[in-house]
Amino acid sequence: MIDTEAMQQAIEVAAGVRGTTSPNPWVGCVIQAEDGRVFTGATQPPGGPHAEAVALAASGSAARGSTAWVTLEPCSHSGRTPPCADALIEAGVRRVVIGIEDPDPRVAGAGIGRLRDAGVEVEIGVEASAIRTQLAPYLKHRVTGRPWVVLKLGVSIDGRTAAPDGSSRWITGGAAQADAHRLRAHSDAIVVGANTVRVDDPSLDVRHVTGSDPLRVVLGEAAVDARVQPALEFHGPLTELLDQLGQRGVLQVMVEGGATVAGDFHRQGLVDQYVFYVAPVMFGGSDARPIFGGAGAPSIGEVWRGAFTQVVPLGGDLRIDVMAASEAGATGTLPVGRSADAASTGGADEDRFGSPSAPFSTESRPGEEIN
Ligand code: AOF
Ligand code: ZN
Numbered sequence: 559m560i561d562t563e564a565m566q567q568a569i570e571v572a573a574g575v576r577g578t579t580s581p582n583p584w585v586g587c588v589i590q591a592e593d594g595r596v597f598t599g600a601t602q603p604p605g606g607p608h609a610e611a612v613a614l615a616a617s618g619s620a621a622r623g624s625t626a627w628v629t630l631e632p633c634s635h636s637g638r639t640p641p642c643a644d645a646l647i648e649a650g651v652r653r654v655v656i657g658i659e660d661p662d663p664r665v666a667g668a669g670i671g672r673l674r675d676a677g678v679e680v681e682i683g684v685e686a687s688a689i690r691t692q693l694a695p696y697l698k699h700r701v702t703g704r705p706w707v708v709l710k711l712g713v714s715i716d717g718r719t720a721a722p723d724g725s726s727r728w729i730t731g732g733a734a735q736a737d738a739h740r741l742r743a744h745s746d747a748i749v750v751g752a753n754t755v756r757v758d759d760p761s762l763d764v765r766h767v768t769g770s771d772p773l774r775v776v777l778g779e780a781a782v783d784a785r786v787q788p789a790l791e792f793h794g795p796l797t798e799l800l801d802q803l804g805q806r807g808v809l810q811v812m813v814e815g816g817a818t819v820a821g822d823f824h825r826q827g828l829v830d831q832y833v834f835y836v837a838p839v840m841f842g843g844s845d846a847r848p849i850f851g852g853a854g855a856p857s858i859g860e861v862w863r864g865a866f867t868q869v870v871p872l873g874g875d876l877r878i879d880v881m882a883a884s885e886a887g888a889t890g891t892l893p894v895g896r897s898a899d900a901a902s903t904g905g906a907d908e909d910r911f912g913s914p915s916a917p918f919s920t921e922s923r924p925g926e927e928i929n
Contacts, residue, residue, distance in 0.1 A: 559590050562685060570586065572600055576744050583660075585609040599614070605638045623652050627684070630656070632646055633664070634665055644672070647676040657688075658689050659682065698830065705803050710741060712729050715836055715839065717848070719815075746773060747808045748774055749812070751777050751818055752778025759786075773803075796823060822852075830882075830885060835872070865881055866879065
């Protein structure tokens with residue numbers, strides 16, 4: 559197999575377990591035996607085997623003399639499972655192709671060193687940019703101790719979230735809602751303001767797609783019979799919240815309203831990824847509710863500037879992802895015309911969420927990148 563193609567397959571295998579591995583990364587491994595047979599493995603839930611161990615178990619003795627492609631550097635530490643670098647060496651794998659180094663301080667190059675010391679041929683950096691994008695939440699967590707922050711917004715094309723009377727159901731349609739539920743399933747925690755809990759009484763569980771419910775966090779207090787319960791009620795600075803969530807092993811947190819909470823996260827520069835679900839709806843006046851509560855940039859020189867990282871038609875709506883220009887550059891841009899989350903689940907979901915059967919098309923074709 560060609561390195562890039564095999565690594566792309568490893569990335570797809572990893573995408574299949576997204577949302578099930580926290581606080582561990584979602585890693586994929588492809589092994590090709592000397593006789594050409596191909597075996598794959600993905601990280602199992604915490605305490606279970608890592609991707610390499612799953613692929614090695616599938617290949618058995620066929621691993622002798624094989625090549626392995628793995629998205630993240632094989633681990634060198636004995637944690638809940640034995641070191642994957644040792645397992646690859648013992649199985650007699652001849653060549654290991656690695657996407658990116660593991661920043662986890664227990665690994666951080668030691669897995670690569672161990673493989674090389676044992677005489678295994680090692681290559682690093684194949685499809686590195688795609689893997690940095692795929693594992694952005696994990697990488698941020700291991701480097702900063704804080705989770706990746708996704709701010710989700712459902713808005714009209716004129717940038718409003720609710721009518722003057724507060725009514726907001728439903729601005730976007732079913733496909734956008736299902737996509738948002740997948741974002742939830744991929745998040746380990748959801749943050750919501752106490753006011754939103756009082757007014758909307760959201761349950762914030764995962765529906766429409768399969769996935770486990772994230773930890774629910776209320777900024778302030780929630781009534782004991784609120785549907786969001788059981789929830790963590792937090793008082794204090796948002797930076798402190800992110801530190802605490804990071805310590806609990808939360809790799810991705812999703813912020814889901816309302817305007818005050820959105821404004822606080824945004825203006826403190828704490829959002830890594832903005833996900834706008836935009837409907838062709840117009841409230842048509844300045845009295846409809848804005849996305850962000852509070853005072854914004856006082857003049858054009860101080861506006862926040864970012865980059866579009868993907869644009870995806872979802873039913874009659876659009877999903878538009880925006881990141882700070884520096885972060886978009888650091889993690890690489892995402893394909894336009896295809897949802898990162900849809901791409902990461904693949905199969906039937908892709909037809910449903912990223913298909914060209916939408917009633918209109920974006921300017922770019924699937925797979926093209928904008929920058
Ligand atoms: C790999 N392959 O598939 C994963 C790796 O708690 P443990 O023992 O499961 O170890 C978790 C750490 O192992 C995690 O922080 C990361 O450094 C590495 N994850 N490594 O070789 C995998 N998921
Ligand atoms: Zn491992």
